[in-house]
Amino acid sequence: MCLPMQRVFLLFWGAMKKIFLYIFVVLVFAGSWAAWLVFGPATSFESKSKFLFIRPDKDVKTQVLDQMDNGLINHSVVFDWLAANASVWEKVKPGRFEIKKDENLFNIVRMLRNNTQSPVRLIINKWRVKEDFARQIARNFDIDSATAMQYFLSNDSLKTFNVDTNTLFTLIIPDTYFIKWNSTLPDIIGKLQSENDKFWQNDNRLQRAADAGLTPQQVYTIASIIEEETNKNDEKGNVASVYINRWHKGMALGADPTIKYALRDFSIKRILYGHLKVESPYNTYRNKGLPPGPVCTPSKITIDAVLDAPRTDYLFFVAKSDFSGYHHFSTNYAEHEQYAKAYQHALDEWMARKQKQ
Structure with a gap:
């Protein structure tokens, strides 16, 4: 009897070992599968x-x-x-x-x-009009462009930031900003204002503006005109000196970029006498002093060019006839007129050649 019982036990134990092995394999497989579900790649898209x-x-x-x-x-x-x-x-x-x-x-x-959010990377280069700002807001945040424009056109909304609808852009220093996607318009403008304050506090800019007899908003507005006048960084200081001199003398600035802004037509290549008739506070041919606000968002380099503008007697400038993008600067109208005629003659010849092609 003992031997059969031992054989039964061995058979039973052998069967149990197989069952335990099967259970172990199933558990390992299930655990591996569960671990793969939790810790394995789970995304269903191919983009980055x-x-x-x-x-x-x-x-x-x-x-x-x-x-x-x-x-x-x-x-x-x-x-x-x-x-x-x-x-x-x-x-x-x-x-x-x-x-x-x-x-x-x-x-x-x-x-x-953990609420680890991904902020919006808002890149600001040169904007000319508030619509540019509104489009960027709608593209990057949970705010539509119509709501943004309504806010930008409301002086009551903007007075919190000590600006109005004309001077709104003076809060904006072109740069890259990281802002939460679900930010409100006051949040976004508040962030830009905070960074703007830091910009002016750095590098003694507030004192440099005061030394030039200008407020930060005035510096920004002049810089916006220069930004549209030339892309030659090494002559921006001289261009700034022209506008500062004309302003201090009570002369009209006569800045072509303000005419384009008044007409809202930035494709104009040549400002004609007909363009100068536009009725607008931004027409600096008809109105003395600075325009009500900037005509674009100028770069940091251009703002610093205004702050560091050399002391000159220049009152006029015109593009050089070699089309290099540089300008002739003059202290009197007679000299300026000669340079202007030379440029006009060169431009007429170039256009005539262009038409024959």
Whole structure:
């Protein structure tokens, strides 16, 4: 009896070992699969990255899962389970979140739980009109261009920042700014104003402006005209000296860029007498003094060129007849007229050759 019982036990134990082995294999497989679901690549797109947007006026969970199901990740059911257990739906805030290609669910859940948002990289180069600003706002933030324009045209809204609808651009220093996607218009302008204040406080710019007898807004406005006049950094100081001299003498600035701005036609190549008749406070041929505000957002280099403008007696300048992009500077009208005629003659000849081609 003992031998058969021993044989039964051995058979039983052999069967149990197989069962345990099968269970172990299944558990290892299940664990590996679960680990792969959580820690393996989970994105379903081929681009470098995509953004998840959460707006404040809609249910957070619905927004997130809808976007996850539509081109962001695979295994959204697993994501939902992980997010719920990590209290994501209670902790995540409205904003923009970047999901990189091949990111795993664990890191995505952790990013949302920690509210690690991806700020907008707002690049400001040269803008001429408020519509340019509004388009950039609509392109980068959760704000439409019509709402932005309404705000930019409201002096009541802008007075908080000590500017009006004409001087709004004086708050904007061309640069790259990192701002939260869900920022409001006051948030965005406040950020630009803060950086603008830092710019003027650096490099003794406030004192340099005062030494030139100018306010920062006046410096900015003059710089905006120069930005449109020339792209030659090494002569911007002389151009600035012309406008500063004319302004201090009570002369009309006679700045062509202000005419283009008044007409809202920046494609004009030659300012004609007919253009000078435009009725606008920006017409610096008919109105003495500076225009009501800048005609574009000038570069830092151009602003500094105004602050460092040399003391000259120049009152006039005109493009050189060699079309180099540089200018002749004059202290009197007779000399200026000679240079102007030479340029006009060269331009007429060039246009005649162009028409024959």
